[in-house]
Structure formats: structure tokens, C-alpha cells
Amino acid sequence: MESMRIADALQKAKDYVDGLTVCSGVNIPREVVSDEHKFFTWDNEKRTPSAKPYLFDWSYYNGVVMEGLLDVYEADPEHGEKHFSYVKEYLDSMIVSDGEENERLSQNLAGYVDHHGADCYKTAALLIRMSKGDDAYFRIASALYRDLTDETYRNSKGNIVPLEFTEEALGGNYWHSWAGGTAPKYKVWLDGIYMLQPFLAHYAARIGDGEQLSRVQKRLDWVAENMLAPDGLYYHACNGREDVCPYHWSRAMGWYGMAMVDVMEVLPEEDMPARKKALELFVDGILKYQDESGLWANLADQPVTDTNRLETSGTAMFVYTILKGIRKGWLKESYRDAAIKGFVGMVEQKLKNGGLQDIYLKASANNTNNYEIPGYYLPDEGKGSGPFIMAYSEMLYL
Numbered sequence: 001m002e003s004m005r006i007a008d009a010l011q012k013a014k015d016y017v018d019g020l021t022v023c024s025g026v027n028i029p030r031e032v033v034s035d036e037h038k039f040f041t042w043d044n045e046k047r048t049p050s051a052k053p054y055l056f057d058w059s060y061y062n063g064v065v066m067e068g069l070l071d072v073y074e075a076d077p078e079h080g081e082k083h084f085s086y087v088k089e090y091l092d093s094m095i096v097s098d099g100e101e102n103e104r105l106s107q108n109l110a111g112y113v114d115h116h117g118a119d120c121y122k123t124a125a126l127l128i129r130m131s132k133g134d135d136a137y138f139r140i141a142s143a144l145y146r147d148l149t150d151e152t153y154r155n156s157k158g159n160i161v162p163l164e165f166t167e168e169a170l171g172g173n174y175w176h177s178w179a180g181g182t183a184p185k186y187k188v189w190l191d192g193i194y195m196l197q198p199f200l201a202h203y204a205a206r207i208g209d210g211e212q213l214s215r216v217q218k219r220l221d222w223v224a225e226n227m228l229a230p231d232g233l234y235y236h237a238c239n240g241r242e243d244v245c246p247y248h249w250s251r252a253m254g255w256y257g258m259a260m261v262d263v264m265e266v267l268p269e270e271d272m273p274a275r276k277k278a279l280e281l282f283v284d285g286i287l288k289y290q291d292e293s294g295l296w297a298n299l300a301d302q303p304v305t306d307t308n309r310l311e312t313s314g315t316a317m318f319v320y321t322i323l324k325g326i327r328k329g330w331l332k333e334s335y336r337d338a339a340i341k342g343f344v345g346m347v348e349q350k351l352k353n354g355g356l357q358d359i360y361l362k363a364s365a366n367n368t369n370n371y372e373i374p375g376y377y378l379p380d381e382g383k384g385s386g387p388f389i390m391a392y393s394e395m396l397y398l
Helices: 003-020 029-034 060-075 081-094 124-130 136-149 190-207 210-227 250-264 269-287 312-327 333-350 382-397
Strands: 095-097 103-105 237-240 243-245
Touching: 003 060, 003 333, 003 382, 029 081, 060 081, 060 124, 060 382, 081 095, 081 124, 095 136, 103 136, 124 136, 124 190, 136 190, 190 210, 190 250, 210 237, 210 250, 210 269, 250 269, 250 312, 250 382, 269 312, 269 333, 312 333, 312 382, 333 382
Parallel strands: none
Antiparallel strands: 095 103, 237 243
């Protein structure tokens, strides 16, 4: 691809990322977090806790935006200090203190962590990445890690999460949701793998918890054994190989791809050959369905139509997964062109009218097709703009 097209795409992406976040006049973290009537413009779900007049600013769709900005900082520290400060402002706004070394997440802002499910732990990955040692970030991350792994700890809802909401029959994976103690129709979602496993892996590596690192890999392996279809794509969710949600939703597969490369950063070297093989198998599967435009359709294996559009969030996740895999030496250089084509294609075709277009809001793994609702294609949705920022950060390394 011509270097000028790539350079133009990078500049346009930079302008978009900065305009959405660090240069925005409305998406100011401390102001949004402190006001129950304000939401980040990328937060289209605007969830609120039951029986509380406040909001969940601690959420995965905010977390992926912030983690993308941290990726930008790490890719270019000389010019990324403002991105780092933006993430720090967000995290610090979420923390309250009852005294020295007694910091915690605000219950008004993150009160659903103890009982909602996998989504609530994604943003915890920011804490461990931002921590410099024995600081507030690390202590809060420790409490969240305990929630997920300590079989003697009963949380504020009275549940022992690793005993009540994981199953050996599911490879030790957690139910995607445990709100109310009722299992969802499909207990394991690709979404939930990303929400939990990178945080668990990075924290376990930090404290030398080899047993948990092994469990993380067992969970990833179970997904591959039960959710990989003969066509090389993954199902959105399942309860086992014989009970799957039979849709190849690009964003769901994107979550899983990102989970793999983020986990691989901290694994022992002896485990890497198997992980590299699994990553290559994943990438080979998705590349068979890349559109000539460089993007992937919302349902990756179905024809592109006005209701099954070329979709931005899944494409961004695939670009991030491939480029990070190449940068880390886990994937062959020959995959690079496809990823660059995907990134430039997103910028040229979807970054227009002042925003990032065609990000699908959500699709439930309930075995019905709600993956083709025209009204669900939105601009600047956090579940797409966050991964777009991550993909942009990987392009910066080039």
C-alpha cells in the first residue's frame, strides 16, 4: 500500500482520537465521573445501577477507550503524555479513600462489580498496567483479583465467585453473567474471555501466581476446543461443543483475538509455542473472510448488505490482534499487509461525517439473530472507538 495513504490515515486517525478524548470539550474525565447526569459521548448504553440514582462509569466500554489511550502513550511516550494523564484522571476520579492505604472504587460508580459479571472486571486491567508497585491502583486490583480467585472470600452480595460461577465442565471459565445467581442461556461468551483473562493473567504474572496463569491458558484452550467451527471462525457463545450460539459475530471473535495477544504478553516462554500456534490458527480463520475493502462484515461469514454492514469494531480488533502479534514476534510478517489494509480501510470508509461510523451497539447470545438491526449501527460507540484507538496505537509502532 502506498506510504502516502498510510500517512494520511494515521493523521486522520490521530485527529479523531485526540478530538474524541484529550482535546474534547465534553469528554473530560473528572467532570463526567463526578456528575450523575453526564456520560462520555461514546457511552451509548448509559447503564445505571438498580435502585441507585447514579451511573456505572466503571465499565468495559469506557475501559477499552482508556486502555487504547494507554496503548497510544506506550507506543509514543514522547508525544503521548496527555493520553497518559487522561487515563490517570479517569482512574483517579473513580477512587475514594477512607484514609491512608484504604482506597477503593466508589460504590456509586462501580457498585455492581460484585454481582454483575465478567464485563465489570475489564477496566481492572488498567489498574495493573498503571500501577508502579504498592500503590492505590495495585491495592484495588488486588481486591478485584481476590473476588475472582479466592475460594474463601464472600463478596458483598454473599457470593463466592470462583466456586459459584465457574465450572470445570466449562474449562474453569466463569459464567459471562452472574447477576441474581441465574446463569445466562449461554454461560461462556467470547466477550467474557476478554473481560476477565487479560486482567487475571497480568496480575498473576505480577505476583508470580503460576497456578492462575495455567488456569488462564486452560480457559483459552477450552474455548478453542468448543467454540471453533469447521470454517475456522468462532461461535459467539456456548455451553459446550454441542450447544452453541451459531453466529460468527466479528466483534465477539475480536474480543477473543485481543484476549489472546494480551495474555501472551506475560506467559512463561515454555508455553508460547502452543499459544503462537493457536493465534496463527485464529488469524488464518478470520483472514479468509476479510472483504476486499479491508474490513469484515458484522456477521463475518455472511454477505455484506445494508443490515450486515462492514463493521468497525470487529475490524479494529482484528487489526490490533494481527499487528500486535507481528510486533511481538508471534505472527509472520506476511500478515502485515492485511492488517494495514484493514486499518486504512476503516479510516477511509468509516471515519467520516465527524465520527467513526458503523459500530454495532450490541448482540445478545440468545440464539436469535439480533445481529442485523440497522438502528444498532452507531457512530463513536465505545466498544468500537476503543479498539480503533488500540489499532491506531499498533500502527504507530510501524
